[in-house]
Amino acid sequence: MNLFLMFIIAASLIILNLFLLISYNLNIFLENHSSRDMIIYLEVLAESKDIKTYQDKVKKLLPDIQTIKYVTNKEALKSFKKELGKNGDLLEGLDANILPSYFKVRFSKRLKLSKTLVKSITDLFFVDSLSYGKKTYNKIKKIRDVSTSLSYYILIFIIIITIFTIYTTIKLTIYSRKEEIETLELVGATQEFIIFPFYIEGVLQGIISSSLALFILYIIYSFSLSNIAELLPIGISGFQFLPISYIFINLFVTSFLGLLSSHISVVKFLKI
């Protein structure tokens, strides 16, 4: 086993997991903050007798609707007054007709609206506007997306680097044990008996590298918790370490890569 090469794998894994950590936390943030509600304001002049038709049209356009509630402008005014509390008097004598009626839509899933979908709703002749999401939401989403796609690129890089380094290490081991392997063959060892240790070595290298990477990342995480959390608008409490499933995926993927690369090396250099 080559310690230096294992550090290279570990270092690149740290970078990958750093981005995964960021994406993961932003995802949590987005999930908590994205509303599952949408309000579709109707034109002030929309005919109340056509509400049923409007509602059907909206239902047809939007998937995963849990509830859809029609709120008349009178009810809207009432709740508006309630919100203002003791200042509710301010609205005294106001005509409900200056407020739009609206549909309050709640989705069963988190909202994922495409531009075209939004456009087709607002294009409905009775719809005035709709409100959903927020600006920060979109901004964070952008950061998340950049971080996620970066981690994909890094992942590809890591796959190449890991395969190459483990392949090389195994190749060197095979060369240094050439005589030993030949002797083993001559005294009656099966291929499996001879190959097995090389596979173990490859898998171990993968597991050790990723454990090392996760350990170092955890240290980085705990020491810079406050700094990172400040950088991202999500607060310290919201900033979590990678969940156990990510850690297992890490270990699984690296040990698989170890197995794969030792296999390539074994097939190529032991002529099996």
Place this chain on the structure above:
Amino acid sequence: MIQLFHVYKSYDGKNVVLKDVNMIIDKGEFVFLTGASGAGKSTLLKLLFLEEMPTKGQILIKNKNISRLKHNSIPYLRRNIGVVFQDFKLINSKTVFENIAIALEILNLPKKIIKTRVNSMLKAVSLEHRKDYFPLNLSGGEQQRVAIARALINSPAILLADEPTGNLDPVITLEIMTLFEKANNNGTTVIIATHDDSMIKKYKKRVLNIKDGRLI
């Protein structure tokens, strides 16, 4: 046990090392293979455990034509044949104990059994005190005895020994020959390549003589 029919061997396609070798060795025989240096003794032995393939001819071991053996059955043939290599072929990164144990480890025997068997074999070749030594720290004769111990430890059906007493003093030679005879009495077919005439005279066994690649 071992049958050769019209066996030829050439390493490079030009020089023919073995020419039309025919021989039959029965189960339980004890045979000396002699001949001058370069006559082809080692080559003949190598054909028997498939380190080399014959260029022409048939070799039968236990009535099986070994040149038709599938690649993945070769290890199982070799487990029936203990070989003392002329150059010992010890693994330098392993201790004496581990070198001998390897012949049992490849059979996936339990560690405990391996330990007791290796220890008693170490006693038989008088190497208990060298148990944890590495081959490069041993004398030539000690290395040779490790090779002998490894060849004998799984009580093989056939023992092929290539100059097994070349580096041994008379006392140890006697010990080793006694070991070989003991194995032979327990049913192992023994073939020893040697050019030590005094040994051949002393033991009065069947002798196969190779000259220029031919059995005479």
